[in-house]
Amino acid sequence: MGQVQSRLTISPTPTKLAWMMHLRMLTTMHGLCEVRQCSKRWKNLCPQTKNLQKCQMSSAGSSEMLQVTVDDKSGIATMTMCRPPVNSLNLEFLTQINIALEKLENSKDCSGLIITSKIPKIFCAGLDIMEMYQPNVDRLQEFWRTLQEMYIRLYGSQLITAAAINGASPAGGCLMAMSCDYRVMAPGYKIGLNETQLGIVAPFWFQDLIINTMGFRQSEMALQLGTLFTSEEALNLGMVDKIVPQEQVMETAIQEIHKWKKIPGFARQITKSALRKPSIDKLHSKREEDIANFRDFITKDSIQKTLGMYIESLKKKAK
Numbered sequence: 001m002g003q004v005q006s007r008l009t010i011s012p013t014p015t016k017l018a019w020m021m022h023l024r025m026l027t028t029m030h031g032l033c034e035v036r037q038c039s040k041r042w043k044n045l046c047p048q049t050k051n052l053q054k055c056q057m058s059s060a061g062s063s064e065m066l067q068v069t070v071d072d073k074s075g076i077a078t079m080t081m082c083r084p085p086v087n088s089l090n091l092e093f094l095t096q097i098n099i100a101l102e103k104l105e106n107s108k109d110c111s112g113l114i115i116t117s118k119i120p121k122i123f124c125a126g127l128d129i130m131e132m133y134q135p136n137v138d139r140l141q142e143f144w145r146t147l148q149e150m151y152i153r154l155y156g157s158q159l160i161t162a163a164a165i166n167g168a169s170p171a172g173g174c175l176m177a178m179s180c181d182y183r184v185m186a187p188g189y190k191i192g193l194n195e196t197q198l199g200i201v202a203p204f205w206f207q208d209l210i211i212n213t214m215g216f217r218q219s220e221m222a223l224q225l226g227t228l229f230t231s232e233e234a235l236n237l238g239m240v241d242k243i244v245p246q247e248q249v250m251e252t253a254i255q256e257i258h259k260w261k262k263i264p265g266f267a268r269q270i271t272k273s274a275l276r277k278p279s280i281d282k283l284h285s286k287r288e289e290d291i292a293n294f295r296d297f298i299t300k301d302s303i304q305k306t307l308g309m310y311i312e313s314l315k316k317k318a319k
């Protein structure tokens with residue numbers, strides 16, 4: 001990935017300039033490592049190994065939240081989440097994911113991506129609820145913009161993407177998994193968009209994603225009830241594509257990507273883009289409105305009260 005990284009340094013083209021400024025602002029606001037430093041760190045690390053190149057990107061003081069490896073032979077990247085206790089998505093973590101997605105997307109040596117978790121029994125617990133509870137409004141808006149960015153990048157990726165779901169995957173975790181091309185899951189876990197159970201609303205693009213994945217009728221029931229499905233139920237609904245024993249989840253995702261790689265890439269990418277572009281364009285066109293809706297909704301007293309109670313219930317359960 002050494003070669004890759006030199007090209008992955010974000011260049012100040014007009015389209016990338018806004019994203020770069022956004023990242024710069026975040027790094028300044030939240031003490032993240034500078035984008036350039038991340039790239040340099042990656043550059044320095046990568047040439048040291050041959051086949052499996054391990055790249056780490058970490059914000060100051062929180063190392064290895066996200067581990068990215070790329071297998072030279074197959075071009076398959078693995079992005080492993082490791083943000084204890086439950087891989088919840090806060091602003092910094094999402095920013096790291098976005099930086100990694102951008103780098104992999106721009107890498108000619110990478111053709112596939114697997115997203116998985118290092119935390120036992122947890123794929124991703126969704127959004128970090130603490131980002132939404134008694135928030136600083138500027139940060140809250142940045143947080144939501146960064147989540148939108150992750151969805152746009154992952155759902156719109158040209159890479160062959162697979163979620164190796166090796167644990168619980170509620171809400172934002174389910175969003176992340178459904179944004180991939182393929183989902184393989186271990187048995188005995190829960191997945192779904194459970195927002196209504198928390199007293200919050202899945203925004204239109206979460207809704208579009210689940211509808212695109214498993215059809216309208218099942219989605220409208222799932223969304224209103226906030227159902228968390230077992231792996232087996234999710235398979236029956238088409239929310240996930242395969243269930244295999246825990247220890248075979250990664251290997252199955254790798255095999256699946258190999259299968260997809262046999263299809264001419266250009267044809268596959270154009271097809272994927274045609275299918276997903278309408279949903280992505282819709283979010284692009286309503287992005288600022290969606291951020292404002294989120295901000296206004298989350299900062300309502302009644303929603304803050306509900307979130308407070310939910311956090312308490314999680315803490316009690318954890319004791």
Ligand SMILES: CCCCCCCC/C=C\C=C\CC(=O)SCCNC(=O)CCNC(=O)[C@H](O)C(C)(C)COP(=O)(O)OP(=O)(O)OC[C@H]1O[C@@H](n2cnc3c(N)ncnc32)[C@H](O)[C@@H]1OP(=O)(O)O
Pocket residue numbers: 085086088122124125126127128129130168170171172173194195198200201202203293294297298311314315316317318319
């Ligand atoms: C008009 C239209 C307007 C539109 C407005 C749009 C508004 C949309 C708003 C928001 C959308 C949000 C999407 C989300 O992703 S919300 C997050 C939903 N996630 C959850 O509900 C998951 C909650 N967690 C769990 O169910 C479990 O923790 C689980 C992941 C299954 C793991 O269980 P277990 O292994 O038993 O671990 P514990 O429950 O004991 O938890 C360990 C500690 O982790 C903390 N925790 C758990 N989840 C979160 C989280 N999402 N964020 C932050 N922290 C979390 C938990 O409190 C424990 O902490 P501690 O040890 O300190 O007590």
